[in-house]
Amino acid sequence: MPPRRCFSGLTHVAAMAARGKLANVQPATGDGDLIFPNGFLWGVSTSAHQVEGDNLNNQWSAWEAAGRIKSGDRCGRACDWWSNAERDFDLAQEMGINALRISVEWSRIEPQPGVWDQPALERYRAILRGLRQRGIRPVVSLHHFTHPLWFEAMQGFLAADAPALFERFTRRVVSSLGDLCQDWVTFNEPNVYCAMGYAVGLFPPGRRGELFTTFKVLAGILRAHGRAYRAIHDLQPHGNVGWAHNYVVFEPLRPGLPFDRWIAGLHHSLFNDSFVRVIAEGKLPLGFGMVAGDLSEVRGTCDFVGLNVYGRLYVCFDPRKPAQLFGNILVPKDVPQGDPGAEGPLAEAYPGALKVAAEYAARLGKPIYILENGVPDAQDRIRPWLLVNALNELHAALRDGIDIRGYFHWTLTDNFEWNDGWRLRFGLVELDPATQRRTMRDSGRLFATIAKHNRIPGELVRRYSGNGRG
Ligand code: BGC
8 A cells, every 4th residue: 555644644644533433423223224414415426517517718619629529429408507517406306415515716807817707607606596495505616627718828827827817707706706615626637737737748838757846836826726615604604625646456456566666655655645734734745845936824724625536546656667666557457347448447446445535535634525425327237336435435534523414416417528528428317418408317316315314224244245246
């Protein structure tokens, strides 16, 4: 296993303190039911570009227009939420879902620098009211991979004034929507955004192998996050502010080989640990502080940690790959996997990842929300198994005293999956984008059973107790 040492031991104390709060988590009942704490959030997560449709003024629409979507699909109307998100809110309500994460599309709200679109803000007000009227708690992300073309044209988060511009946008959103929402995610997966856009080159702006630039962008996002955190608290002193952190379990392919262990640990430090380390200690690991400048202002800027957890990747040392930090990342054939994307397998569908990630994040001593977890699986081959077992792991983490407040599945209906377009289907509900017809999957019914009763029935735990291999 990669070393999990991250920020100093100080946070263990805070984690112990958080543990005391969870005395009400119950062990399994006589039937083997796993009961969750009262008030636990059963949610689904979404993002603006993937569900709203007709977002034509952000850098992902330009990426699509340039023919860069690998699957060749068009986003089009997506799930048609800009016109009718309420249809899916009805579905969510029927499923017993009590929280729903959306994101607001910066390019709709501020289509030109300093020009604000009031009707767009009104539509978001209607969306938030629609959720609340159905007893669903809204969680709003301010940045989920997309931003206006004008912002991209000035180099996005590499620009010196990016943090100030993001703060200005945040203030406008919170002043306009703050009476309807108290839970804010500043950024979705800064580590994925930076790695995919500047190291791997598969997200806009499509730059490759630029390790130092990757960390400069991360630093720009960290500063923007810190400013947004303070701005939200300024406007809404009781606001609940965090970010959504993608956590990957990096496993050495050959655990007996020190080089494989080392390279897995390096990936863990760079990918999982960097952003978290700045929140905990105000500085980046491994000397990247030299390129990033002083980040001490960002220390302590979170009220919760959001975790997006999808699975496990295997890493092995390869001296012929200096551009990949001497590492090869792969997914062995014989592990449970979702459907392959246009570029091949995504990751091992590994339920245990949830507990590993929660244990890691608990060191920050803040409440944790699992803000994404799921698998692309058009036929529902392994999603029911993954769902039950991931939730079983989550329950074990709760019993260990980790303060997890909610689980948000990715996602409600199939939606536009970035470079994989409509090829990858993550929904609890199947969507035909051409007709907009929705069909509930078995996993959707399963999730509804769990959410409505706030428990995993023992019978389901037993039914899905295999290893997911078939
Ligand atoms: C992203 C989502 C995406 C999901 C599945 C997450 O990394 O936040 O936008 O759809 O993964 O790939």
